[in-house]
Every structure is written in C-alpha cells, then in structure tokens.
Amino acid sequence: MSDFDLKRILEGALFSNLAPMSIYQMKKLFGNQKVPTEGMLREALTSLADDYKARSIHLVEVAGGFRFQVSQDLIPYLANLTDDKPGKYSRATLETLAMIAYRQPVTRGEIEAVRGVAVNTQIIRTLEERGWITVVGHKEVPGRPALLATTTEFLNDFGLKSLEELPNAEDLIVAPTEDLLDQMNVHGE
C-alpha cells in the first residue's frame, strides 16, 4: 500500500469516529491485510496534520488517541446555530472534580474533609454520567468506601494527553502563602 493510501484511510477513519482513535485501532483498520507499523502510522499522521495546518480543523492527540477538532475560534459562530447552551457546572461540582483530578484515587469522605461540606450524591452522579469520573476500587477501611478517579474521557474532553498535563496546583498558591505552608508544616506535623 502506498503512503498516499495509508493517509487516505486514516483520514477517512478519523473523520468517521467521534471518539479519539488509538494506534491500536488504526492497525485494526487493515484487518487481514498487511498491517502498517506504528512508525508508518505516525509518519502518515504527521503528514496529515500538516495538510490541515491552514484549515479550520486540526488533527490533535489526546489521551485516547488522535482526533480531528474544529478550531476554537469558530465557537462563537457555531453557538449561533443552536439554542442549547453547553452545560455550566456548579462550584460544588467543579471543586469535587478538581479534588478527584488532583488527588485521585480519593474517597468521597476525603473530598468532604477538605471541602468542609457533604458532597451531594447528585454531584457524583453528574460527573459519573458525564463519563469524567469512575469508581476504581475500594479503600480498605471500615465501610470500604469507593475510590474515585478521572477517566480517559475526562482527559479527552479537556484535550489532555495525560494527567501530568493538568496545571500544577501548587503554582496556584502565590508567594506569600508559600512560606506559610512551610511554617504550617512545622506546626502541623
């Protein structure tokens, strides 16, 4: 198969998939035929990404694989098409998600301890149903509470390749409080 064919096949497959496509899935495309190597696939993907550089859609890599994405600058136009405003999440929901993303795996009790308020079941359900969090196990303490973690879909939806790409939470606390944290450690431990 020529490089040209390989690129054509990947292009068509990527556009016919809503979910990102992994290298493994790309190999599956070729069934019983000669399967291209990962190197060949990556080369074709790079070339394909180049073809779209000047267009309003881009080939991007996220945790789940590769996908085509419509440019962010077109959102204001697309918003004119629909009356459905994309969901806004409450502060409670976002704080719960932040706790899970940065402290995973974490129990609901641990989230509640930091936030100082009970975590509504509805919040967990909303995040689970959105596909952003899931139960990854149970903590071996009395009651065996569920351990919550974020999913690959969470990374995909936020355009991230891995959890390491999340902004560093420590950076958010600015200078003056940093020495406080040091002091605190002395006091706290």
Next chain:
Amino acid sequence: MSDFDLKRILEGALFSNLAPMSIYQMKKLFGNQKVPTEGMLREALTSLADDYKARSIHLVEVAGGFRFQVSQDLIPYLANLTDDKPGKYSRATLETLAMIAYRQPVTRGEIEAVRGVAVNTQIIRTLEERGWITVVGHKEVPGRPALLATTTEFLNDFGLKSLEELPNAEDLIVAPTEDLLDQMNVHGE
C-alpha cells in the same frame, strides 16, 4: 469578511454537525453580523468542495443541505473496526429515549428536569444518528429550545404500529403506590 474567512467558518460548521446543513442554517451562523448572501455561500461551498476533491472526505449536497461524507471506497477498512457483537446503550441514553418516547414532544431542559442531571449532547447525537429521534419544532419560550420526538423508524424498530401501543409504564408500579402515581400525574402536567 473575506472569502477565506467565510470558507473557514463554513468548513468548521459543516464538520461540527452530522446532519446536513441548509443554506438557511449557514446564514444563522453569522448571528447579528453581516450575513453573506446565498450566492456568496454557494461560491464558498464550491471552492471548499474543490479543496477536498483529492481527499477521502467529500462535500456533498443531499436533501437537507450540505455535509461532509467519508468516501465509499473506505467501507472495507471501516468495517474492520466494528465489533461483531453490538454494544449496549448506557442507562442515561435509555432514560433519555424513554422520556422522549413517553413525553414527546419534549425539550432537553424538560428531560433534564425529570432526570435531575444534564443530558449530554453525545446522547442526543447518538439517538439522532440511530434515527430514533428528531427535532420536530421549537418551543415558544425564551431560547426557543428544540422539541424532540421519536420517528417512524423508532416505531418500526420497536415493532410498534403507533405510539399508543407503548406499554403503560405506570402499570409497572403496582397497587399500593398507585394513588401516589395519580398524585404525580396531577403534579407532573
């Protein structure tokens, strides 16, 4: 706006939508800005179609308007991707379909109100793509949300002659709770 911008905007919009896009909808993209004429739009579409001539996706005109479609010759490759055993719809998808079937025509907001969680855009897209639901109009309230209803294909697939043949869901709730359900209907309507 330059021709280049117009083409970019149309390209992005066409790729963000699975359903064909009419000239009317394309005009809607521009909201309160200067709306391009049909001639300008058609010219941009022709130029866009040209750009994709050599690729594996094509801009085609169908009954409802224009859309990008993956080339027929890729079918054998794409077929390798599908599992032999059909998947399952999530509980959220089933509940959304149930709400639409029993309470149609219904808005997304109304479904959300009963389910207590936001309805993911993905769910609506999945059901639309399956051909089971469709937008039948817009509710005359602020935001003019889309009214969703089931299709003839839905009836066919579920072996129903008409919606009246849908089993009465209330029958599943037996004796003692019956009066509660009666109360609920009063509240519900």
Next chain:
Amino acid sequence: MINNAQGELRLAVVEGSPLTQLPEDLYIPPDALEVVLDAFEGPLDLLLYLIRRQNLDIIRIDVAEITRQYMGYIALLEAMRFDLAAEYLVMAAMLTEIKSRALLPKPLNTEDHEAEDPRAELIRRLLEYEKVKLTAEVLDAMPRVDRDFQIAVAKQPDSDERTIPPQVDLSELVLAFSELLERARLSSAHQITWEALSTRQRMSEVLTKLKEQSELTLSELFSVEEGRAGVVVSFLAILELVREGLCALVQAAPGSQIYIRPVSENV
C-alpha cells in the same frame, strides 16, 4: 493553554492573587442571607471570604474578630437555614475553642511540641480548601469539548455491514421510564404522604441483610418467585432507603453491577 475568559469573576485581588467572587464590603441584609449563602460552598468558604475581605494573610488572622463576624452570620443562618447549620456550627465551635485557648495564659511547663498554635489546624484546612477552590476555577477555565471546541466528524459512508447498533428491547425502555418516574417522585420529597406497609417491611429486610453482608448486589434483592410486584416493592424500598440516607447505591460504570451498601460512620 489556560483560557482566562472566566477571569472577570474574580472580583478581589489580595496580595496578587484573585480571590473572591463577591464584592469586598458586601453588606448582607438578613433577608438576603439565604441567597448569599448559596454563593458559599460551606463554612471554610465563608471563613475564607471573611478573612480575605480584610485583605489579610491567612496566617495573620485576628481570630477574635473573625469569630465575632462568623458567629454573626451563624446566628442568622441558624434561624433561616437550620438544615445547613450543622456544618457551620462545627466551625463556630472550633473558632470559639481557638479563641478561648488564645485568651488563656500559656502553661509554662509544657514541652515545645505540645504548645502548638491552636490556629495551625484551621489554617492548614483553609489553605488546602483555597487550593481546591482555585484549582476548580482553573479547571473550569480550561478549554473543553462542546463548550470551547467541537469534534470534527463526517458522515460515515452508507453500508449495511458497517455497524451493528445496540439493540434495545421494548421492556428495557418501559422499565427505564418507570424507574425515572419513581426517581422523579422520590426527589420531590415533600409530595410523599405515606408509605405502603410492604415497602416499609422490605426496607427493614434490606437493612437486615446489609447488616449480615456489608454489600449486596441489586439482583440479590429481587427474587423470581415474587414476580413483578416483588421487584417493584424491592425497588421502591431501596430508593426509599437511599432517600433517607440509610444506604447507598454504587455503580462502577454505566451498565455494570449496582451495589447497595449501608451508609456507615466512615464518611
């Protein structure tokens, strides 16, 4: 990569960091308290607000003054939103303790490590909470699918062999709807007038079983002999138990096994 579109929400800047969502010297008339409280995510959030309003570094908080202000809010809160007050009251008790300890002379003979600053634990919690709060804002500002960008898709070529879409049985659909109706009924809590004896009885049975086995699958509570009526009664009983906070339903992923667990002391 961080989209600061939400930046305008941060109304106050304290020592270089954007901090609060509320105007700095917001006067809260008592009758508006209920509305304002919805803006706070709990006692830590309220406390953080009170501290930041004085443009203070957390470590230098004047506990006496903050406690006075906090207690003022709590007094109003208690009268209006008793259900919420518990969490706020715990904080009030903690503040009072810190304040009283600070007022007492320090015992002279104690070892260094025992004489820890009573504010330390509170400050640690406040800093930790503030970090979560800021992280949540950053997370919300990050571009995400549907809101800030769209996935590009094209129609798949028409083909019979292409996909086998999931099959749905009519009974599944009916069941989904009836469950939904139930849930809607249960969430509108005040409409519930009385419980059928059989449901109450089943609730007790479920709780008894949960005492013996700390975890049950949903299917363990349904038996074929009881037929449809039994399923409904069990289902109602479980929903009622969940509503009353006596047990919790846990599911790892859509479509996977659902477990029922007692709500225990651990949380």
